[in-house]
Amino acid sequence: MPPRARRGRLSERRAAATSTGAGSDAKPSEVFHFVSVNPSSEFQKSENRSVIRSHASKYIWRQHRASRTDGNNPNSGTAKSVPSRKQLLIAPTSSYGAAKETPWPLLSDGTEGEEPVLTLAPPDEYNVSPSDDEDTVNSREIQPVGNEVDNNGEVSKFASNTQLAQSSMESAAVIYADERNTMPGPFNQLMAFIGEPANTFPSMLGGSSVSKLMRYAIFDLWPGLVLGAGNKKWTQEDVAQSWLPRSMSHPALFTAFLYGAAGHLQTRQRLESAVIAPQTREEKLEQIVCEAETIKQLNKMMLDPQKTALDEVILAVLCMAFNKTDYSKWTSDIDPAPKAPLRNLQWLQVYGGLSLNDQHVKGLLALIQTRGGLDQLKLPGLAETLSVSSIMLSTKYLAKPRLPFFPIFKDSISGKTPKWPNLSSHTCPMPIDIINPSLNIQPSPAPYRPNNSSNNAKGINTSSSTGTTSPGDIFARSNIPTALATVLRQIQNYSTVVNLHSQGLLPYLELAVIADRRNWVQYELLSLKSINELKEEIEVVGPSSPTSISQQPYNYKIYEPLxxxxxxxxxxxxxxxxxxxxxxxxxxxxxxxxxxxxxxxxxxxxxxxxxxxxxxxxxxxxxxxxxxxxxxxxxxxxxxxxxxxxxxxxxxxxxxxxxxxxxxxxxxxxxxxxxxxxxxxxxxxxxxxxxxxxxxxxxxxxxxxxxxxxxxxxxx
Structure with missing residues (x-):
């Protein structure tokens, strides 16, 4: 029996496949890559993925180059073909429009052909089934697209077209800043500006996709996320005037907004659907393109030390960190139980359903530390949004918040949220016309009676949200530590108010007030120390103090279960x-x-x-x-x-x-x-x-x- 032929290495098989027959239709320099459907090792599986994604990336690039060539060729025919869905999603570079060739002032002056320094971690691999690998384009392969070299050795024109688009963006920003513009107001200027943003911004996405995502961000996402800032409630126009002009002058922030809007919209659609559908090819490509473009622009900005920790950079990284999609483990929500009131306040359900990119989260925290903390941020609404994101992150991981609480209303940090009804009765047995969120409602506590008779279900007595106690307070009778009792009263108070609001009894209570109060209550709960941390504090004391937690005046044994x-x-x-x-x-x-x-x-x-x-x-x-x-x-x-x-x-x-x-x-x-x-x-x-x-x-x-x-x- 003849000896079994040795299988060549993957690189050898690639080299062997480069030559084609004389009568072949392939180009002389075409390379055919073969992959095994049953890889024998993790290394071979990784190689297969790289080959497939590299092929897909080059395939898309050749389509762009062919579309530009056809658009500039007068002999290509007079009849226009109907664009496909993919052509609508990925716009050719020529759609950016002609503009004067002026350098984009906010980008670093790197030399042509110089490889950018990667200061941000590349995105994680997307979870797709093996059958979808050929339809998926990984951002690692898209990232160096600006330095693509064709088969004849000529450098692609993508970089020059990007400069044209960037100069057009600069012109648009100047037009927006011009006070003599004839448009009636700043908000209308912004709305007109995003009418056809693909003609201004350097993005591979088609104009329809860019317009769809930006309009969704402005009219749906941002108003529901940023309910207020700077000690006042915000409207839809306030958040658009604060954030959109910054994206007009920072390409990285603009593409990050597109990435965040794409992930948010896809997740919201699946939460509202009875069936959890996998990502379509267009949805995958939409997010991958936006993610790759954002990382590329951020890497350029980080070449300049003065732009490393800009507010715009921090906001862009925030969008990248909290909008990763992964529906592989999702199941249809068949739970018949009623849902909690205000469960999607500040898009909690959507962002709770999205996955986190750990590398970008680490980079985000490092950027905030470099900047000097949330107090040093100047972009309105950014510090409040980062604080909410930190609370959500800590809730998912059962950890203490990494960032301080930064409220919408400054008095919320001390538990005195403006216009918050201060109820001291859990069941609130009082006429509806008395309930007024502008007043502090403080009914007299029920007289103290021993033998727990004050705990009647018809009139249960609790304390106010400020932490004071009454003789019939159930938490005081349980003899639990003061910090825990205070947080439990805050939760009890919030639960009562939201229950009343959901029944229509507090119609004048604004969502910004409720959101600020909820975030404060959740922050206080997450900040409670565990029993192990309390033991360390109690047992490491002076000689005259008790040395055991059992000798303390409070009942610490039930602290952790509560x-x-x-x-x-x-x-x-x-x-x-x-x-x-x-x-x-x-x-x-x-x-x-x-x-x-x-x-x-x-x-x-x-x-x-x-x-x-x-x-x-x-x-x-x-x-x-x-x-x-x-x-x-x-x-x-x-x-x-x-x-x-x-x-x-x-x-x-x-x-x-x-x-x-x-x-x-x-x-x-x-x-x-x-x-x-x-x-x-x-x-x-x-x-x-x-x-x-x-x-x-x-x-x-x-x-x-x-x-x-x-x-x-x-x-x-």
Whole structure:
């Protein structure tokens, strides 16, 4: 048997395929690349991807060059062909229009042919199926398109055309700045300017695509994202006047806006659709072209040290960092539960559904640090947008915010948001005509009665959002640390106000006020220290102070379960991320460990030592924690464990019906329209059993007051 022929390396096979027959239709210098459909190694798979994407990039470039040649050839025919969808998406360079050849002043004076210094990481590979590889163009291959050399060795004319387009952009910016322009107002000037932006800006996208994306950004994206800045509410015209002129003079920011608008629009369409469709070829190409052009322009700007940390650069990198699309793990939202009110405020659902580009996030934080912090930014609305983005990033990763809270209204940083109703009653039992967001509503607290009688479901007493307490405050009775109790009151207050607003009882409460308050509440919650950080602070103290956390005046053993449960409630009601993006599996693991440390497994229905464990006097909080934990643990490995613990706690507390259970939940915090369906599912699954058998046992004493938990008057 003859020896098996050795397979040549990929480079050798490429070289062998360069020659063609004399009668072949291919060009003399044409190179055919062959790839294996079943690569034997990761290296070969990577080589295959590079070959496919390089071929696609060159194919698109040849189309551009052919379209320019046909447009300049008078003998090409008088009949005009109907443009295809791809031609509408990718515009030929000649569509930029003729302009005087003047250098673009905002770009660095690099020598021709010089390779730019890559100061930003290239974009990550897009998640596409193998069958779509040939239809996908990777930005790594598009990036050096300005230095493309054709088969005859001639340098492409793309760079000169780009200079013409850049000079045209400069002319447009001068026209906009001219006060003698006959257009009636700045906003109308901007609208007219983006009428045909492809004739001005150096982008490979067609005019229809550029106009579609910029109009979407101006009329939909920006007004919903930037609700205010500089201590005042913003309108659609305010944000357009602030951001659009900057993009007119900075190509990197303009293409970054296109990239952000493309990702936002695609994600919004899928969130509003019943079926999660994969990206089309045009959508992929749209984002890849914009991303590649933005990185190319940013690299040019970063050659100049004075332009490294400009506001425009930071805003462009922000668009790149938070608009990465990846629908490979998306599933159709078949959850029948009602959605949270104002869930898409400041596009939380859309940006929560988008993926993050970790490299650009790191670069963004480095640029902000180089600039000197958010206080040093001058572009209106930029600091507020960065602060919101930081809160969303921290919520996804369960981490502390990397940037300080920068509110729309300056008083929000101290919890005194203007025109925010200051409710001290969770159920707000007062006439509708009394509710006025311009006033501070502070009903008198209910008189303190021992034995928990103040916790009546018909009139539950809470404290104001400023952190003051009342004798009947459930958080004060639970003896939890002050910082945690204050944040829980803030969450309770926000939940109440949003619930009233969703019912139409607060019609004059503006969205900018609600958004500022929500961001502040979420920032305060994320900034709470974990129990491990508190232990380090408490145990590293002077000799005269206690050396153990158990010797502290507050009940620290239930601190961590309450903090983590507050995060679960926030992701359901306060800061509702899309279900697929909620970090519930990780949260449930952390909460389970915290509950085990808080002796949850020692609580049983026949517990005769209920006065001696750490949950004594906090039975309502214990039931709230286990209930929300079980709701979040759906379809996770720890679901069965949570169901067992929830069943034990319900029997321990003495809950006999869904109405009783819900009354306890409202005592702490609960939004009916969001939580009722999940709570009812838990109640049916737990199945607390035959209460006649339990009643035959001895009564359990709750907080040492002599009243059995099952007979408390807050259980209807």
């Amino acid at each position: 903090r983590l449960t507050a995060l679960i409630y926030s992701m359901l009601v306060i800061y509702p991320l899309p279900p697929a993006k909620r970090p519930f599996p990780r949260l449930c693991r952390m909460l389970k460990a915290a509950l085990v440390a808080a002796d949850i497994e020692n609580i049983t229905p026949d517990d005769s030592c209920s006065n001696y464990h750490c949950w004594a006097g906090a039975a309502e909080m214990l039931l709230w924690v286990t209930m929300l934990g079980t709701m979040a643990a759906r379809n996770t490995p720890s679901e069965d464990w949570y169901v067992e613990r929830c069943r034990d706690v319900m029997r321990f507390v003495g809950v006999r019906s869904w109405e009783q259970l819900k009354a306890v939940m409202i005592t702490v915090m609960w939004m009916d329209c969001v939580c009722d369906m999940g709570g009812m599912a838990v109640w049916l699954e737990v199945g607390v059993g035959n209460w006649s058998d339990i009643e035959s046992q001895h009564r359990r004493v709750g907080d040492g007051s002599g009243i059995p938990l099952a007979e408390r008057d807050w259980l209807i």
